Structures are given as C-alpha cells and as structure tokens.
Amino acid sequence: MKPIVTIENLHKRFCKGSVCVANDISFSINEGEIFTILGRSGSGKTTLLRMLSGLENPDSGTICIGDKVVYDAKTNLSPNQREIAIVFQNYALLPHLSIAQNIAFGSKASQEELLHVMQKTKIETLSSKYPHEISGGQQQRVALARAILDKPKILLLDEPLSNIDTELRTILRSELKEMIKLFGITALFITHDKEDAFYLSSRIAIMDGGDILQIGTPKEVYNHPSSLYCANFLGKINALPQSLGFGAAYCRLDALRLSPDFTRKARIKEIVFYGNFYEIILDFEGATLSAYSFDDTLREGDVIGFEVDESKLITFA
Amino acid sequence: MQKFKYLLAPLLGLVISLPIVSLVIYFIAQGDFLVTSINLSELLLYTKNTAFVLFGTAFLVLLLGTSTAFMSARFEYFGSRFFSLIFVLPLAFPAYILGYSYVGFFEFHGILATLLSLPKVKLDILNIYGVTTILSFAMFPYVFILARVSFASISSTVVELVSLKQLSFCKAFFTVYLPLAYPAIFAGLVLAMMEVLSDYGTVAYFGVDTFSVGIFKSWFGYGNLNEAINLAIIMLLMVFSMMLAESRVRAKFRFISVTHSSKKAPKVKLRGFQNGIAFGLSMFVSTFTLFIPTGVLLYWFYLDFNTLDWSSLTYLYRTLSLNILSSFIIIALAFGMVYASRFYPSKLGIISHKLSILGYSIPGAIIGIGILLFTNFIDQSFGKVVLGGSFFALIFAYLSRYFAASIGSVENGFSKIDKSIDDATIVFGTSEWGRIFKVYLPLMRPYLLSGFLILYIDLAKELPATLLLRPFNYDTIAIRIYELASNEILYKSAFPSLLLVLTTAIAVLLLNSKFVRGRR
Numbered sequence: 001m002k003p004i005v006t007i008e009n010l011h012k013r014f015c016k017g018s019v020c021v022a023n024d025i026s027f028s029i030n031e032g033e034i035f036t037i038l039g040r041s042g043s044g045k046t047t048l049l050r051m052l053s054g055l056e057n058p059d060s061g062t063i064c065i066g067d068k069v070v071y072d073a074k075t076n077l078s079p080n081q082r083e084i085a086i087v088f089q090n091y092a093l094l095p096h097l098s099i100a101q102n103i104a105f106g107s108k109a110s111q112e113e114l115l116h117v118m119q120k121t122k123i124e125t126l127s128s129k130y131p132h133e134i135s136g137g138q139q140q141r142v143a144l145a146r147a148i149l150d151k152p153k154i155l156l157l158d159e160p161l162s163n164i165d166t167e168l169r170t171i172l173r174s175e176l177k178e179m180i181k182l183f184g185i186t187a188l189f190i191t192h193d194k195e196d197a198f199y200l201s202s203r204i205a206i207m208d209g210g211d212i213l214q215i216g217t218p219k220e221v222y223n224h225p226s227s228l229y230c231a232n233f234l235g236k237i238n239a240l241p242q243s244l245g246f247g248a249a250y251c252r253l254d255a256l257r258l259s260p261d262f263t264r265k266a267r268i269k270e271i272v273f274y275g276n277f278y279e280i281i282l283d284f285e286g287a288t289l290s291a292y293s294f295d296d297t298l299r300e301g302d303v304i305g306f307e308v309d310e311s312k313l314i315t316f317a
Numbered sequence: 318m319q320k321f322k323y324l325l326a327p328l329l330g331l332v333i334s335l336p337i338v339s340l341v342i343y344f345i346a347q348g349d350f351l352v353t354s355i356n357l358s359e360l361l362l363y364t365k366n367t368a369f370v371l372f373g374t375a376f377l378v379l380l381l382g383t384s385t386a387f388m389s390a391r392f393e394y395f396g397s398r399f400f401s402l403i404f405v406l407p408l409a410f411p412a413y414i415l416g417y418s419y420v421g422f423f424e425f426h427g428i429l430a431t432l433l434s435l436p437k438v439k440l441d442i443l444n445i446y447g448v449t450t451i452l453s454f455a456m457f458p459y460v461f462i463l464a465r466v467s468f469a470s471i472s473s474t475v476v477e478l479v480s481l482k483q484l485s486f487c488k489a490f491f492t493v494y495l496p497l498a499y500p501a502i503f504a505g506l507v508l509a510m511m512e513v514l515s516d517y518g519t520v521a522y523f524g525v526d527t528f529s530v531g532i533f534k535s536w537f538g539y540g541n542l543n544e545a546i547n548l549a550i551i552m553l554l555m556v557f558s559m560m561l562a563e564s565r566v567r568a569k570f571r572f573i574s575v576t577h578s579s580k581k582a583p584k585v586k587l588r589g590f591q592n593g594i595a596f597g598l599s600m601f602v603s604t605f606t607l608f609i610p611t612g613v614l615l616y617w618f619y620l621d622f623n624t625l626d627w628s629s630l631t632y633l634y635r636t637l638s639l640n641i642l643s644s645f646i647i648i649a650l651a652f653g654m655v656y657a658s659r660f661y662p663s664k665l666g667i668i669s670h671k672l673s674i675l676g677y678s679i680p681g682a683i684i685g686i687g688i689l690l691f692t693n694f695i696d697q698s699f700g701k702v703v704l705g706g707s708f709f710a711l712i713f714a715y716l717s718r719y720f721a722a723s724i725g726s727v728e729n730g731f732s733k734i735d736k737s738i739d740d741a742t743i744v745f746g747t748s749e750w751g752r753i754f755k756v757y758l759p760l761m762r763p764y765l766l767s768g769f770l771i772l773y774i775d776l777a778k779e780l781p782a783t784l785l786l787r788p789f790n791y792d793t794i795a796i797r798i799y800e801l802a803s804n805e806i807l808y809k810s811a812f813p814s815l816l817l818v819l820t821t822a823i824a825v826l827l828l829n830s831k832f833v834r835g836r837r
Contacts, residue, residue, distance in 0.1 A: 055740050080746030093736035105755075106745035146745070161661045 003028035004033075004186045005052070005154055009147070010061030012047060012210075019126040021047040022058065023210040029188060030202075034180060036189040038197045039207035041232075045190045048207070049156050052188065054079035066153045068076040080106070085147035086156045089163070091139050091150065093146075103146045114149065121145040121179060135288075136164065138170035140172050141179070148183050155180070155187040161196050173199055187231060194234050198222070206230050222252075223312065231314055246313055251304040255312035262305040271300055282306065323666075326657040329650060330669025335674055336687025336717045339552075343690050344550050347543060359531065363548070365624070367527040367555075369809050370449050370520065371513055377453030378509045382460025383502055385602055387494065388769030389461070390468035394587040394595040405829055407606045409822035411778035412455035414814045417802045418613035419451055420522075428613055448523035452513050454606040459512070460505035463669065467501035468494065469581060476582035496762050500570045507563045514552065515680035517781040528552045529611065529781060532682045536785075540696055542686075549683040555678055614818070617811030629813040632794040636777060637820070639708075639793060643715045644723075644772040648765055651723040655731050656757065670724075677721030684718045685785035698813060706788050714782040719775050723768040730764025731757075770824045 005028060012022040021044035029035040039046040050056035052063060054070065054077060063071040065084065070077040093102050118124040121141045124148055126134055134142070140160060160176070161169050176201055180187055191197050197204050198218045205215045214226040225231035228250075235248055235252045244264070258280065266282035266289065280298060282289045284306075291306060298304070328332060331338075342352075388394070390400045407415070422428045423440035430438045442450070471494065479489045495502075517529045526534070528548055535544035550657050587595050615681045654673065691706040704710050734757070780795050787796065794817050801810040 012593060050740075053740075053744060055743060079744045080664065084744070086744050088737040088741060090737055092735065092741035093755060094738065094741075094760075106742070106747045106751075 001030035001032070004066060004190070005029040006062075006064040007052070007302050008062040009236055010048070010058050010063065011052060012044075012051060012056070012058045013174050014047075020044075020210040022051065024059075025061070025210075025212055027205060028214060029186060031186055032184060033202035034177075034187045034189055034200050036191060036204045037207050038191055038194060038196045038233075040192055041128045043207045044210040045192075045207050046158065049086075049158055049188065049190050052154075053084050053156055065066065075240035083153040084156055085150065085152040086139070086158055086162045087143045087147050089132075089159045091143035093139060093142060093158070095131055097130075097187045098127065099123065099129050099131070099134065099142050102131065102142055103149055105146065107146075107149050109149045117145045117149050120182060131298075136168055137172055137175065140176065144176070144179055153186065155185045157189040159166055159190055159192070160168060161191070162193065169196075176200065206233060208233075223314075225314060227316060236290060237314065238289045239310065240289075240313075241285060243285060244306065244308065246310070250314040251308055251312055252314070253290050253292050255309040256289060256290055257307055257309065258293055258295070260308045261303045261307065264307060265303055265305050268298060268300050268304060271298060319404050322657065323661040323663050325661065325667035326654050327663060327669040329654050329657070330666070330671075330673040333650075333720050334669070334672035334675060334716055335691055336684050336714065337672075337679060339691045339694070340553075340683065344546055347546070351644055359526075361785055362526055363528045363531045366445060366520075366525050367514070368824055370452065370525065370527055371510055372448075373449035374452045374456060374513045375506060375510060377450065378457045378460050378506060379502065381453060381457035381497070381602060382505060382509075383464055383495070385457070385599070386461045386464035386498075387490070388595055388599060389467045391471075391494075391582075391584060392587050393584045394592045394593055394599075395601065396596055400466075400512040400599040402826070402829065403599075403603045403607055405458050407455055408458045408774065408804075409825045410607075410610060411518065411780070411798075411817070412452050412512075412516055413522060413780065413802070414614075414798060414810075414818065415455050415610050416448065416451045416519045416522055416609040417798075417810055417814070419447070421617065421807045422609060422613050427745055428616055443523050445523075445525050448520055448525050451519060451523075452516060454610075455519075456509035456512055457606065459509040462501055463493060463505035463508075464498050467498040470580055471497055473580050473582040476593060485665055494649060497569075500567055503566045505562060507559055509682075510559055511556065511677070512805050513683070514555065515781070517680075517784070518723040518795075522802060528555075529680050529682050531685065531782075531784070532680075533781070534751060536686065542800075546687055549680075549686055552680060552683060573776060574683055610723055611818075614815050616813045616816055617808035618803070621808050625812055626809065627795065629794065629816055632797045632813060633820070635791065636794040640713070640776040642714045643776055644769050646712060647716050647720060647772055648727070648768050650725045650759070651720060651727045651768065652758075652765065653751045654724060655727045656753065659731055665837055674721035674724060676717040677719065679718070681714070681779055681782035682719055682785065684714050685782040687717070688714045688782075688786055706786070708791075710787065711783065711786045714786050715779070718779070718782060719772055722771045722775055724772060726764050726768030727761065730761040734763075736761055767828055770828045774821050774824045774828075777817060777824075 007028070009027040011037060013020050025048065027060070039045045039047060047056060051058045052065075052073075055274070057076065058071065059258075061071070062069065068077075069075050070082045076245060094105065097105065100114065100118070103118065107114075109117075109173055113125065116129065121144060123138060123141050123145060123188045126142070131139060131142070143160070143301075151265055157176075161173055164172060173196060173269060180200075185278055189197070189200055199299065203215060204221050206213045206221060214221055214223070214230050221230065222234050231237050231250060236253050238256055240246050240249045240251060264284075266284040268280055269283045269288065270281040272279040272281065276294075277299070278293045278296070280293050281289050282291065289306070308311050385400075385404045389397065389404060400728065421443055424430075425439045425440055426436050427439070429440070430436050441447075474498070475493065479493055484493070514527075515529065516527075517533060520527045521533070523528050532545045532549045532552075534547060535541045559779065658670060689705075690709050692707075692710050694707045696702050738756065738760075742756050747755060778795065780799060783793055783796060784799070787793065792800070794813050798813050798817065799811045801807070801813070
C-alpha cells in the first residue's frame with residue numbers, strides 16, 4: 001500500500017531540552033488506514049499530532065504528506081498548506097457561526113460540495129442552527145464535515161471521544177468509523193483509550209515518553225506485546241510462576257482457564273463481579289493469578305483446577 | 318514580517334509605559350534624591366494627610382463594601398435586588414461631585430438647614446475627616462462589586478458545614494465567610510486605595526494637602542518640576558508597596574478557589590425583624606452614598622433651571638467625543654496586545670505587558686507629568702511645539718493610565734476562547750485579518766463592550782491628567798464642574814454634574830446589565 005504520511009527521525013524536546021516528547025520517531029501511514037497513536041497523557045502523542053499538522057515545530061526530522069515534504073531542515077509549510085484537517089477534542093466549532101458557516105469556514109469548496117458533505121454526514125437539516133443548539137453527536141458530525149470538505153490527504157483526530165460518557169461514546173465511535181469508511185479517508189487517531197483504539201484502528205502505535213514502543217494491528221499488539229509496558233498498558237496480564245514450567249512467561253487473563261482437571265490447582269482468593277462476567281483471583285503456591293469466568297457457583301476459598309493456553313503465552317526477549 | 322509580529326506586544330507595552338519610564342529616567346538623571354528640592358515640613362504634611370486619608374478611607378470602604386456585599390450576596394430581603402444595583406451606582410459619581418454636593422448640603426443656608434428650617438445650622442465638612450468620608454462613599458463600590466462575587470460563589474458545602482457545626486452568625490461571618498472573601502476584598506480595597514491616592518479634585522476642594530495636591534502645587538504654584546517629580550516618585554513607591562502587599566495577600570490565600578465550587582449556596586430569605594434590619598441598613602448606606610448627593614444635584618438643578626448654562630452641553634459633547642475616541646483607541650490597542658501575546662508570545666512581551674498595566678495604579682497627576690517630560694523632550698528636539706498641549710498627549714496619558722482597565726476585560730474574553738479555536742482557525746486556513754474579523758472580534762464583542770464601558774466611566778471622571786494636559790481652551794465637562802466648584806458657584810455645577818453622572822450611570826447600568834454580563 002502507498003504511504004500517505006511518512007515521518008522520519010522526528011525529534012522534539014520541551015522545557016529547555018529537559019523533556020523529550022518525540023525521540024527520533026519514524027513511521028508511515030498507508031492510504032485508507034486508520035492509524036492510532038495510543039498512549040497515556042504526557043506520552044507525547046498530542047505533540048506528535050501538532051507537529052504533523054504544523055501547529056508545532058519539531059527540532060529536527062522529516063515529515064512528508066502525499067508526495068510533498070512538508071517539514072525538513074529547509075521546508076516548513078504552514079498548516080493550511082499541508083492538506084490536513086483536524087477534528088479537535090472539543091470539536092472547536094465557532095459558536096457565533098451557523099452550522100453551514102462552520103463547515104464552510106476557510107474552505108474554497110463550492111455550495112454543491114458543501115451540500116453533498118452535509119447530506120453524507122446527515123446534517124443537512126441543521127445548516128441554519130448554531131453549535132449550542134445541536135447534540136454532541138451532531139457536533140461531532142459537523143466537525144467531521146468541516147474536516148473532510150476540502151478532501152484532506154489525512155484526517156487528524158485529536159481524542160474526539162474523550163470526556164464523553166460511556167453510552168454516547170459507543171454511539172459516536174461507531175458513527176465515526178462509519179463516516180471515515182464512507183468517505184474512504186486516511187486518518188490518524190490520537191487516544192489514551194485502548195478500547196477506542198481497538199475498535200477504530202487498522203494499526204496501532206503505542207507511545208510512551210516520546211518513543212514509539214510498538215506498531216502493529218490491534219491483535220498483534222494485544223497478543224504479542226513487545227515489552228512488559230505495552231502488555232500491561234493494553235490489559236491485565238498474569239506473571240506465570242516458574243513452577244508452572246513455562247519459564248519467564250506471561251499470559252492474558254483469557255489465556256488462563258478454569259478447568260475440571262485438577263493437575264494444576266489453586267485456591268480462590270477473591271471473586272470480583274463485573275456484571276456480565278467474574279474475575280477470579282487465585283492463590284497458586286503464594287503467587288496471584290487471575291482468570292475470567294461466567295460461573296456464578298464459585299465461592300471464595302474453593303479449590304479449583306486451571307490450565308494455561310500455551311499458544312497465547314507472552315514472552316519478552 | 319513574522320519576527321515583527323513577535324515584537325508587537327513588547328513594543329506596545331514599552332510605548333504605553335513610556336510616561337512612567339521617562340519619569341523614572343528623569344528622576345535618576347537629575348540626581349537630586351529628595352534632599353534639596355522638597356521642603357521637609359511640606360513633605361511631612363503631605364505624608365501625614367495622605368496616610369490619614371488612605372487609612373481612614375480604607376477602614377470605611379471595608380466597612381461599607383463588605384457589609385453591603387455580604388447582605389447582597391447571601392440574603393434575600395425587601396428591596397435586595399434594587400439595592401444590589403443602587404450599591405454599584407456611586408461608581409458613576411466622581412468623588413469631587415459627591416464632595417461638592419455634601420458641602421452644599423451641610424453649609425449655612427444649605428439644604429439641610431432649609432429642611433430643618435434652621436438657617437444657621439452648619440456642619441463643617443471641609444476638613445480631612447470630611448474628605449475621608451466622602452472618598453469612602455465614592456470608593457466603596459470597588460470592594461462591594463468584587464466581594465459580592467466572592468460571597469456569592471461560596472460553595473453550598475461550606476454553608477452546610479457552618480450549619481452542621483451550629484456556628485453563630487457572628488462566628489460564621491468572621492471565621493468562615495469573611496476569610497473566604499479576603500482576596501476579593503483586598504483586591505477591591507487596593508483598587509479603591511489607588512483611586513484615593515490618585516484623587517485630586519476632592520482633596521484639593523476640601524483643602525487637604527495630600528501628595529497629589531502637592532504635585533500640582535509644586536508644578537503650577539511654584540513652577541518647580543523637580544519637586545513635583547520627587548513627590549511623584551514617593552507616590553510611585555507607595556503604589557508599588559500596595560501592589561506588593563496585594564500580590565502577597567493573593568499568594569497567601571490561593572487555597573480559596575477550592576472552597577468556591579460550581580454548586581453555590583442559595584441565598585437565605587430574611588423575614589420579620591431581620592428583614593427590617595437588612596432593609597434599614599441598605600437604605601441607610603444608599604441614602605448617604607447616593608440619594609443625598611443625587612437629591613442635592615437635582616435641587617440645585619431646580620434652583621438654576623431658569624438660568625441654565627446650556628454651554629454645558631458643548632462640554633458634554635467634547636467629553637463624549639474625546640472619551641469615545643480615546644476608549645476606542647485604547648480598547649483597540651488592548652485587543653492588539655492580547656492578540657499578539659496569545660499568538661506571538663515572548664518573554665519580552667510578558668515583561669512589557671506587566672509594565673503597560675502599571676499605569677492603572679499610578680495617579681493621573683504622575684502620568685501627566687511623565688507625559689509632559691516626554692512631550693517637552695520631543696518639542697525641544699524639534700525646536701517647536703509638536704506634541705505639547707495636543708490631543709495626542711492627552712490620549713496618550715489616558716492610554717497609559719487606563720490601559721489596564723481595558724486589557725483586563727479583553728484578557729478575560731480571550732481566556733474564554735478555547736485554544737483549539739486558535740488551532741482550528743490556523744488549520745482551516747483563514748488569513749490573519751480574516752481570523753481577527755471573522756472569529757475573534759465577533760466572539761469578543763461583549764468583552765470589548767464591557768472594556769469600552771469601564772474605560773468610558775474612568776475617563777469621564779478623570780481630572781488631574783486632563784487638567785495638566787488638555788489642549789488650550791478644550792475643557793471637558795469634568796473640568797467645567799471643577800472650575801465652577803472652585804469658584805464657589807456650586808449650584809451652577811449641578812447641571813453639568815447631572816449630565817456627567819447621567820452618562821456614567823448609563824454606562825454603569827449597562828455594565829451591570831444582562832446585555833453585557835449575560836452574554837459573557
């Protein structure tokens with residue numbers, strides 16, 4: 001696949017060099033994919049997005065968008081010359097402009113193109129309304145319509161799903177995916193939420209302390225994390241005791257199954273109820289292990305058997 | 318071009334602070350540090366009087382401002398909404414007009430004597446106690462406005478805690494509510510004190526020689542510029558110490574924001590005897606700070622009705638045109654400064670921003686002298702009068718003195734605009750001017766309007782700098798009132814005073830209205 005964005009050796013330090021927010025970062029984003037930068041707050045993901053968009057200048061490195069070098073030692077194109085668009089965290093709709101004016105803001109698109117985008121994003125009936133008169137979901141679609149009107153090479157999504165309650169978030173997330181697919185856009189999605197990342201992404205890059213730690217498909221990064229940090233960040237893991245015979249290995253909770261076979265047995269230390277499933281915390285020879293279960297007959301203190309799915313073992317070099 | 322944009326805010330700040338900078342430079346250059354040019358007995362007199370007026374006014378302003386603010390913010394009683402508005406209105410009165418009206422009220426054959434049918438009854442208020450009381454009547458709204466906001470923002474959990482602990486009203490007020498409002502009260506008090514220090518019209522009329530009177534005496538009376546500058550520098554030091562004290566208090570009470578949550582405590586509805594007390598107190602304060610002076614002006618206006626001097630309308634027209642033009646220029650520059658600091662920030666910009674707002678705390682007389690030094694320097698360099706006695710010099714003085722009043726409002730407006738809006742305007746490719754005219758000016762409209770109104774009120778009341786710098790034969794309505802009162806034709810000053818107060822009262826009411834406040 002043809003890369004739309006190529007970033008090479010991007011470097012950036014803040015606070016007179018004491019904080020590194022981008023440490024020689026290199027990666028590329030292919031045409032049509034939703035590429036996610038996943039990291040905790042302060043990991044440098046937002047700065048990366050801002051450097052890509054031209055809102056922040058790197059210290060060094062190269063950024064290419066399409067066939068154009070937009071940043072290197074000699075070139076530094078302004079944001080409006082980079083053929084990018086952003087959907088901001090709080091959508092950044094201009095409160096004094098109507099929805100149609102917001103979408104057309106700064107655009108050279110024709111009236112027909114504007115109408116087309118509004119129809120596709122299902123907001124054509126809102127054109128004369130103002131941002132405060134529409135719902136959160138509608139605001140997201142307006143922000144998306146504004147971003148895609150000028151057919152950017154890449155759409156940058158700056159945590160548009162954070163600060164939204166869980167119920168609405170699920171709806172908005174699926175709408176967002178649907179729209180991105182509908183318009184066939186290449187997107188860079190910034191988030192700290194692994195669930196959003198898994199749901200939306202073609203590929204995920206895990207970032208921490210200005211470094212990209214791992215890049216891969218959602219399944220790859222979940223099942224084969226490159227480091228203990230990545231493994232922990234993407235979900236709970238069990239550190240398996242040496243006595244189990246797997247060496248220095250780890251496994252996800254779903255890889256440790258309760259079993260009627262008592263070859264390996266443990267005592268139930270605690271049962272945590274999560275609504276549609278239980279997390280069973282086991283005491284195995286003084287080590288703590290966890291597993292998921294749907295069985296509501298289990299009781300704390302019970303001794304049960306368990307097995308480990310060896311195909312899902314996680315080991316680090 | 319891009320580099321120039323980063324220099325815009327620092328340059329603007331430097332230009333605005335030029336009068337103060339030139340004053341300090343002149344003071345250092347002349348090398349006479351208070352030793353020879355000031356008469357020691359005069360210096361002692363100025364210090365004693367200024368200290369008495371400052372501390373006396375501070376005490377009364379605290380008493381009036383805090384009590385009215387607490388009543389207005391925490392209680393609902395008969396007429397409470399009406400009084401909330403009435404307590405703000407003394408801001409529309411320049412202190413000297415309040416002074417003139419009270420002198421007229423208490424004089425031989427004055428209004429009080431007429432009301433009591435005892436023509437020889439007289440209360441002599443033309444002294445330091447009188448001026449202190451009058452200044453506190455004029456200045457208490459500064460504490461009232463800020464303290465009211467603070468008292469009204471006290472969280473409901475704090476009030477619940479007070480009731481759970483069953484604290485008495487006095488104990489709750491002095492140990493909980495009052496300390497929570499300390500920063501606001503102190504900020505209001507410092508503003509009031511700056512105004513007191515800056516006042517010339519009232520103290521001069523009451524014959525109390527404070528530093529600002531001393532500056533005028535040295536400059537106009539004795540033609541001694543050096544003495545005037547030395548006095549100005551002493552005043553400047555007093556202002557700095559006040560600012561330092563304010564920042565210390567602000568730092569000490571930084572924790573207070575924690576107790577001001579979004580869920581505000583509801584007002585307590587007063588009934589029976591308590592309702593009567595609150596109404597009585599409010600009526601008492603309003604009578605002295607607003608109803609009596611307004612009544613006096615209206616009575617004089619009635620006496621003078623058949624011989625009204627309609628030229629007052631010309632003075633009003635001059636004042637309006639000068640103030641509107643000046644306010645427009647100042648607010649535009651404040652917008653430019655905040656915009657430049659936001660989009661093109663620099664360390665130099667932060668320093669010069671601080672310098673530029675210094676003027677608000679510096680008396681008009683000092684700014685006036687600073688401008689005179691600057692214009693004299695320019696005139697002497699050209700060998701002819703270029704800037705001296707020009708509108709430029711006067712508007713420059715207004716700019717230096719009141720820039721902080723406008724920039725506060727503009728900064729407040731910009732702070733409400735999310736940074737992502739800035740990014741959106743850049744990413745979606747509008748030009749710099751497009752950004753200003755299509756996004757920021759429309760979004761900032763209510764804040765610019767409130768900044769404009771604050772400026773208008775301040776400029777309309779301004780006396781010392783206007784007296785020093787006005788172009789020849791260009792008297793504003795404030796100067797006309799001052800001249801009439803100085804010539805002891807008090808009743809004749811009623812018509813121009815009412816005209817002036819009417820325009821400033823409209824501005825105060827607009828500023829307090831939902832039209833401006835509600836849209837912010």
